[in-house]
Amino acid sequence: MKEFFYSGKNHDGEIQKGSIEAENEEGAAKYLNDHNIYPIRISEKNKNTFGLAILNHVSAKEKVFFIRQLSTTISAGLPVSQALVTLSEGSKKGPLQDIVTQIVRDVGGGSTLADAFGKYPKLFNVIDVTLIKAGESSGSLDAVLSRLADSTENEYRISSKIRGAMVYPAFVIVLIMGVLVVMNYFVLPKMKELYASFGKAKLPAVTQGLMTANEFTTKYWYIMIVLIIGLIVLFRWYLTTSAGRHQYDYFKLIMPGFGKFFQSVYMSRFTRTLAGLISSGVSILDALRIVTNATGNVVIADEIRKVIPKVKAGTPLSKPLKESPNFPPIVSQMVGIGEETGDIDKMLTNLANYFDDEVSSFVSAITSVIEPFIIITLAGIVGFILIAVMLPIYQFGSVL
Numbered sequence: 001m002k003e004f005f006y007s008g009k010n011h012d013g014e015i016q017k018g019s020i021e022a023e024n025e026e027g028a029a030k031y032l033n034d035h036n037i038y039p040i041r042i043s044e045k046n047k048n049t050f051g052l053a054i055l056n057h058v059s060a061k062e063k064v065f066f067i068r069q070l071s072t073t074i075s076a077g078l079p080v081s082q083a084l085v086t087l088s089e090g091s092k093k094g095p096l097q098d099i100v101t102q103i104v105r106d107v108g109g110g111s112t113l114a115d116a117f118g119k120y121p122k123l124f125n126v127i128d129v130t131l132i133k134a135g136e137s138s139g140s141l142d143a144v145l146s147r148l149a150d151s152t153e154n155e156y157r158i159s160s161k162i163r164g165a166m167v168y169p170a171f172v173i174v175l176i177m178g179v180l181v182v183m184n185y186f187v188l189p190k191m192k193e194l195y196a197s198f199g200k201a202k203l204p205a206v207t208q209g210l211m212t213a214n215e216f217t218t219k220y221w222y223i224m225i226v227l228i229i230g231l232i233v234l235f236r237w238y239l240t241t242s243a244g245r246h247q248y249d250y251f252k253l254i255m256p257g258f259g260k261f262f263q264s265v266y267m268s269r270f271t272r273t274l275a276g277l278i279s280s281g282v283s284i285l286d287a288l289r290i291v292t293n294a295t296g297n298v299v300i301a302d303e304i305r306k307v308i309p310k311v312k313a314g315t316p317l318s319k320p321l322k323e324s325p326n327f328p329p330i331v332s333q334m335v336g337i338g339e340e341t342g343d344i345d346k347m348l349t350n351l352a353n354y355f356d357d358e359v360s361s362f363v364s365a366i367t368s369v370i371e372p373f374i375i376i377t378l379a380g381i382v383g384f385i386l387i388a389v390m391l392p393i394y395q396f397g398s399v400l
Contacts, residue, residue, distance in 0.1 A: 006043075008032055009037070009298075024115060028042050029042060060159070067152065071148075114133035131277065183385050253299060269296060271352040274288070292305060300326055
């Protein structure tokens with residue numbers, strides 16, 4: 001038995017924290033659900049958590065490649081243990097090879113693949129372990145691994161697009177900050193000294209304003225750093241509270257211009273994960289309980305929890321989804337079609353692909369809008385600085 005730290009919410013929405021003993025992360029999640037605590041975070045207790053986090057860091061790209069290779073080798077007819085040995089020998093040295101080597105030992109010692117994966121919750125979460133366990137039980141492990149690789153790859157692709165869209169704005173912001181620092185600490189002070197040598201000559205209002213800002217940041221820089229760090233710490237603490245996290249996640253759903261984007265991201269995670277669980281043989285109720293931890297938004301998670309007792313009472317899934325304001329109408333419509341045809345997992349997969357396309361289109365659109373906006377902003381800042389610097393030079397004649 002291992003000890004796990006957890007944080008979760010009870011029926012009243014209150015945050016519960018503590019530690020429990022379980023065989024793996026999946027077992028810990030099941031225990032919490034059985035005791036009416038919906039887990040938000042589960043992590044294995046370890047004396048050197050920080051060191052192991054660095055040591056065992058595996059990128060999403062490596063994870064996708066590993067799962068894809070494992071699925072291919074098992075599909076080719078190799079036993080699980082032999083497939084793992086092949087991948088372990090063929091992988092380059094690093095954290096992933098160390099993990100695969102240990103998994104080989106566990107599986108060789110009689111452990112199931114799901115239990116072996118469950119020992120690395122940072123790499124394989126509850127949903128991954130549940131899917132693999134279902135695949136082992138149904139004899140369709142290769143197909144489950146293939147779906148898991150597709151799901152992880154889609155998540156990685158979307159995250160990469162979002163990060164890529166933020167690279168250019170981040171670079172420009174750093175560039176602007178660099179220009180401001182150079183002007184404030186090297187150019188403007190020299191200009192002020194030069195004007196001071198002319199006695200009663202005064203700097204233009206624009207230049208004086210920029211200089212005042214420079215003097216403030218130079219004199220009280222430590223206060224600004226403390227203030228920024230304090231605000232960051234306060235915000236992070238606020239997100240750990242039940243009310244804070246709920247308000248933050250709700251704001252993302254109604255944020256002007258970005259609300260639909262965040263909704264599409266969460267719907268993609270919900271539909272793709274639910275499709276994978278159902279197609280792997282997990283019951284609809286268990287799948288809904290598990291998928292609450294996959295959306296990444298507590299508001300959506302709360303809506304899913306409200307759906308569970310209705311489905312348990314015999315109501316089709318499409319009806320409570322239709323009543324929820326946080327689920328687009330297309331979700332309930334497609335799920336309803338899937339319930340009528342018996343292909344609910346296929347409909348959910350189509351929905352996931354639809355929302356993935358929505359996210360990709362939004363990222364492309366916002367990138368094309370951000371670039372000219374940033375150029376205009378940069379031009380405005382540079383123009384303001386040039387005016388602040390050049391005005392004193394043009395006034396030298398009158399001063400002399």
